[in-house]
Each structure stands twice: as C-alpha cells, then as structure tokens.
Amino acid sequence: MVKFLKANKAVVLLQGRFAGHKAVIVRQFDEGNRERPYGHCLVAGLAKYPKKVIRKDSAKKTAKKSRVKAFIKVVNYSHIMPTRYSLDVDLKDVVTADVLQSRDKKVTAAKETKARFEDRFKAGKNRWFFSKLRF
Amino acid sequence: MAAGKKTKKTHESINNRLQLVMKSGKFTLGYKTVLRTLRNSKGKLIIISNNCPPLRKSEIEYYAMLAKVGVHHYSGNNNDLGTACGKYFRVSCLSVIDPGDSDIIKTLPGDH
Numbered sequence: 632m633v634k635f636l637k638a639n640k641a642v643v644l645l646q647g648r649f650a651g652h653k654a655v656i657v658r659q660f661d662e663g664n665r666e667r668p669y670g671h672c673l674v675a676g677l678a679k680y681p682k683k684v685i686r687k688d689s690a691k692k693t694a695k696k697s698r699v700k701a702f703i704k705v706v707n708y709s710h711i712m713p714t715r716y717s718l719d720v721d722l723k724d725v726v727t728a729d730v731l732q733s734r735d736k737k738v739t740a741a742k743e744t745k746a747r748f749e750d751r752f753k754a755g756k757n758r759w760f761f762s763k764l765r766f
Numbered sequence: 767m768a769a770g771k772k773t774k775k776t777h778e779s780i781n782n783r784l785q786l787v788m789k790s791g792k793f794t795l796g797y798k799t800v801l802r803t804l805r806n807s808k809g810k811l812i813i814i815s816n817n818c819p820p821l822r823k824s825e826i827e828y829y830a831m832l833a834k835v836g837v838h839h840y841s842g843n844n845n846d847l848g849t850a851c852g853k854y855f856r857v858s859c860l861s862v863i864d865p866g867d868s869d870i871i872k873t874l875p876g877d878h
Contacts, residue, residue, distance in 0.1 A: 634807045635832040661806060670805065708805050709798075712825075713832055 636661075636672065636708060638723070641716040641760055644676065649702060652676050653760055654711075655718040657703075657726045670708040675726050675744045678702040680763045681752055697753055699761070701744040703730060703737060718760050720747050777841055781850045783870035784813075788852050791866030795851065797822060800861040804829040809861040811836050811871050817843040818858045826859060836875025 640656045654676025663669045679700035684693050703726050722744060730740040752761045787793055794803055803809035804826075812830050814823055814837060830837045840847050844856035851857055865871050 632807050632810060633832070633834045636805055709801070713829070715832060 635713055636670075639717045639719055640713055641718050641757075642674065642711040642713050643764060644674070644704075644706060644710065645712055646710040647704075647706070649676060649678065649704065651764055651766060652678065652702075653764060654702075654704070654706075655720065655722070655760070657722045658728070667705070667707075671705055672708065672711070673703070673705050673726060673728060674711070675701060675703050675722050677748065677761070681749075681761055697749060699745055699748050699752065701741050701748055703740055703744065705731065716757075716759050718751070718757050720751055722747065780838075780840070780870075780874070783868045783873070784850050785852065786868035787862055787865055787870055789866070791862065791868060792864035793851075793860055793862050795853070795857045795860045797826070797859055800826060800859045801829060803861040803863060804833050804835060807833055808863050809833070809835055810865065811838065811862040811874060812859065813838045813840050813847065813862070814859045815840050815842060815844040815847040815857070822859075836871075838874050 636656065636659055638656055638658060642654055642656060644650055644652050644654055654674040657673045657675050659670075659672040660667070661670050663671060677699055679698075681699050682696040684696050688696065725740050725743045725747070730736050748761075751757055794800065800809065800812060804812070812826060812835060814826060816839060827837055840850075842850070844858040847860070848855050848857040851860065862870060
C-alpha cells in the first residue's frame with residue numbers, strides 16, 4: 632500500500648520509440664488531466680546510453696564515449712515498468728510540463744538533462760541506470 | 767517446511783473469506799485492474815491463481831513488492847478462483863481493495 636510511482640524513481644519504458652530504455656520519473660500526474668484522463672508521468676530518460684569505457688582509452692576517447700543523449704516524454708503509467716532503483720538527479724526545474732509545448736524548449740531542456748546525466752555518469756554513481764538493458 | 771503444504775481446511779477457509787469479500791467488500795478481477803490498484807496503492811491483497819503465466823506472476827509480485835502489498839498464491843487454477851469468487855468466468859488474479867467484513871487481510875499475508 633505504498634505509493635511507489637514517485638519522482639526520482641527509475642523506470643523502464645515498455646512501449647513506443649524508447650521501449651526498453653531507462654528513464655527517471657520527474658513529475659507524476661496520478662489523477663490525469665483533461666488532455667490525458669489517465670495516470671501519467673513526465674519522464675526524462677536516456678535515448679543513447681554511454682558506451683563502455685575501458686582503461687586503455689585516452690582522455691579524448693573517454694570523453695567521447697561518455698556522452699549520452701536524453702529524452703523527455705510524457706508517458707502513461709501502463710507503459711512503464713517501475714523498478715526498485717532510483718536516481719537522485721534534480722530535474723524539476725529543467726523538465727516541466729510546458730517544456731513539451733515547443734520544439735526549442737524541448738531541445739534546451741534535453742540538453743540540460745543530458746548535462747546532468749553525464750555528470751552523474753562520470754561520478755560513477757547509479758551504474759544500473761546507465762547500463763543498457765539487454766533483451 | 768510446512769509452508770508448502772496446503773491442508774483442505776485452510777483452503778476452504780480462504781474460499782469462505784473470499785466469498786465474504788465478494789459480498790461485503792470491494793475488489794477487482796483481472797490483470798490490468800490489479801496493476802492499476804497496485805499503482806495507485808488501493809490494493810490491499812493480491813491473489814494469483816496457480817496457472818497464471820510465470821512472467822505475469824513475477825511482474826505482479828514485483829509490483830506488490832514495491833507497493834509492500836501481500837500476494838497470496840491460490841492453490842487452484844483460474845477456473846477454481848473464478849468459482850471461488852462466485853463468477854462464471856476464469857479469474858487469474860484479483861485484488862482486494864476493501865475487505866468489508868472479512869478478515870482475509872489479517873489472516874492471509876504471512877505466506878507469500
């Protein structure tokens with residue numbers, strides 16, 4: 632009886648272009664709203680995972696391999712699989728509901744999310760989140 | 767371990783409790799609504815039949831683990847569970863939202 636679909640929960644998308652990709656819930660709308668009369672949430676996820684970095688790589692190569700590409704999406708609860716993991720990245724100010732209104736806003740928000748994700752990846756935390764789910 | 771063996775007596779009592787829930791409480795039947803009740807934390811007990819497909823069973827168990835809700839594996843297949851609910855169709859999984867007069871929530875979760 633514990634609510635588990637909360638902000639900072641790591642989830643896996645099940646449908647759509649990003650099926651199989653990991654994302655983190657930024658904001659949830661349990662009751663839905665007028666355009667979406669179902670429970671849904673705003674997620675930010677990894678469109679492109681960082682590649683595997685080995686010790687042999689030069690600094691330039693490591694930098695190139697550690698790049699990620701982020702996406703921002705509104706997704707129905709029934710199209711995500713919640714996990715027991717969470718990702719404590721503060722994205723509330725960057726990813727808001729009105730970001731998805733226009734393309735430029737979305738692109739700038741995605742770039743900011745990408746920067747924050749990359750910082751987190753380079754700090755070596757949340758390994759599970761940044762590893763590709765094989766299926 | 768005696769936990770695996772289900773005696774006839776406890777099985778009947780589960781059926782009785784379920785009957786009481788059907789009469790006096792709130793419940794939903796079916797996989798989609800079970801997940802929905804788990805997501806919005808309304809479900810208090812989940813009952814899964816024994817011939818539920820293993821992937822679906824583990825998915826429901828995982829959701830229940832996240833929501834800290836008890837799962838009971840009913841000793842009987844979906845036909846039996848449907849009959850126990852007093853319905854004329856099969857029920858593979860059900861979620862008890864409000865037990866009503868029944869004590870099914872207090873007596874059941876303990877076994878997983």
